[in-house]
Amino acid sequence: MPGNIRSVSFAWMVLVYLLFCSRRASVGAAPICANAQAGCHVLSLANLFDRVIQHSARTHSISNDLHSEFEQYFLPSKNHIGRVSRNCHTSSILTPNGKDNAQRMAREELTEVILKLLVAWRDPLWHFHQNMAHHHDFNNFSSNKALEMSDMVHELRKGVEKVAEKMQVLGIISNTVSSLASPEASLPSDSAEWRLMKDYNLLSCFRRDSNKVQNYLKILKCRIVPEHGC
């Protein structure tokens, strides 16, 4: 009997040890290669930019689909175009409205604008998705798209933050980018506005803003790393 207990306990201890080791290994297997440590695969800035730009393109595409779907099923008459007031809650963010303006803008500013936009859209999109889930007018496909959109904006923001980080590390931009602060703090006055927006309005505004983000990122990329695809 004592022999059995000993063997069982020994096996148990081995199991526990293995478990802990694997956990540690998994944790250790994903180091944040922020500082180009040895043994960590470093992505180039161009690569990062490409990924981020692809992400933003996908976001814009989804928002475009949702918008046209909304337009087709819920607002059949064409007269709405004139009547809908485009009061996007992000209109307070100053964004360049032309190529020259965008090119004249500093990289840091541009990066900041991008981040501001992305931050500003996180909550509205989340609530939009919630509304869609509860409204049974929308089919599941649209609801999934809304959720995906919301997630993608979140991911895009993280990606742009990483890019900014990288650029800062590389010395391309200065460290004045302060987007890592609390998102709500930057737009305190807008917190209530988006709640007033109707769904169609929200979609129109977001469609435009996602296009802006994509375009700004492209401009940044072709300005900073122009080797590929510019």
Next chain:
Amino acid sequence: MMRKVILLLLLLCFTAHTRGKLHSPPAKPGLTSCRSPEKETFTCWWKPGSDGGLPTTHALYYRKESSETVYECPDYHTAGENSCFFNKNDTSIWVNYNITVVATNALGRAFSDPVEIDVVYIVKPNPPEKVTVTVMEDKGWPFLRVSWEPPHKADTRSGWITLIYELRVKLEEEIDWEMHLAGQQKMFNIFSLRSGGKYLVEVRCKPDHGFWSEWSSTSYIKVPDYFHREKSTWILITVFSTFTFLILMWLLHMNRHNLKHCILPPVPGPKIKGFDKQLLKNGKSNQIFSALVVPDFPPATSSNYEDFQVEYLEVYVRREQELVLEESKDLHNSCLKSESSTSDCDSGRGSCDSHTLLMAKCREAKEGERQTDRECSPMRTEAQRRLKDWEEEALNYAHAGIVSLEMSSGRVKTWPSVFSPLPRYSSSPLDQQSSLQMAKQLSLSTSSYLTQPGHSTKEALGQSYWDLCLSSKQPHLLNPPTPVCRELQAHSDVNISSIGHKRAPAGPRSPALHTTEYVEVQRVDNKDTLLLQPVVQGCGRMGGCFQMPHGEVYSKVKGVDSDNVLLLQREGMGEDRCPCVEQETNEVTGSCHKSCTVSTTQKPSGCIYTAVPVRDEMATMANGYVDTATMCTLHTC
């Protein structure tokens, strides 16, 4: 009254005349489209309505989003007639423009429907520029390399606008284009070209979200010939297939005998002794049957007639309820051939099936084969069987000299006669045969009753019946289409090996299937003709029928005395027959007769059947049967 009408007419004409000249405010114009080539400037076009007869001016007013300031179009001329061009300073991206066109003339103005646009979504770039196509080679196979540049106005270098490209290719003589999406690259390779073909290439582009540009100007390129590459492959294939074909032919040639046997198996030839195949192949029907007759068979000169006395009786039944007895296979063949329904069952048979064989040899075999072949030989076997029985019983009967002679040999044979369709055949052998062979001309045919199972019971009685089919020597009596072989029924006693009844072929044979027809010997005339009277059952066509006394159906020939007189003996058979006798030469009045004459061949010694006072005896011996064998033995020809 007339005045008023005239005034009215004038008024109408006046109003009609001035209608065309009436001025009115202009009709509503409409904005047709707004386009931006590079996302930095844009142009709007409108279509004016009717001007109402007065000079009309158009003006375009726009309002930017979230601003109430109305601006007018800055440039009406750069883009042409009825257009408004917005330059860079006036263009804002990601801003909604509310544009209206107003038509004004002296009498009023008209507003078009407002149109809201965002410049980002109305981009239609210019076509790509500097499209170059060159032919390049990859391991001997040519391909086209197409390269181009984006339109110079679109700023792709700064990333402001991103274009994707598409090109299309076709041969000069084709109608349909081949489309290729090139993505963002500015170069594309086209493979799988036709040698010597002339190709047309065009390219166009599109921003991420916008409209396709127009196709660029066509580029022409001619692919050089690379025919020799394809040709060598075909030459190789041709040579290889030729070799394979030759080898196959050679193999077939080597094995042609085997193939021949396989595909075309040899036809078995006729297994008939003395049969002339060549004549059969070449000749007509007359010649065929003459060919079947072997001239020196049966040997007539040196043989003893007694040997040719009724040696054996071969009876076989045909399908059509006729039994043909033949003495030889020649006759058998001819007989069979005359009957279309019968088939040549003799080929491939064993020796037992041959007609020339003695029955005694094959009797045992026949017993076993009784049931096997019903087509040709069932009746034959049965007859043979019966003959066997007869022979057995014949021994019990003592007939002076007659039976013993025939029975001693243990064979019974009736000489068959030639069938009616063969008159020629009938004549020739008759000349050569002895009087005994007159019986040859009696062909026995069994009626269908032989096939009936009940027949066996009759056999048990020691008697069997078979129909004799006799053919007359007189050709005119023969009817080729219908066999002269009338159904004659011969009742044979045991000691009588064969009985022949003659019946003149007076009419078509009545197909009494299950009935047997009996013939009684009427008389023998001076020409050695045995006149038989068939006793026909159910003589509908005939005249009066006289009912035979019941039970007295058959009479048997008791013998022939020295005067060649047939002695017939009445014998009761228990058959219920209504004999109807018909006679050709009507010496019997008031009765219908049928007589079948059989002519015998004239023999030197002649088998003379003297005219027996048959008449009288016939009266008593209706349905009597004549033992031809007996008669034949008498003449000792």
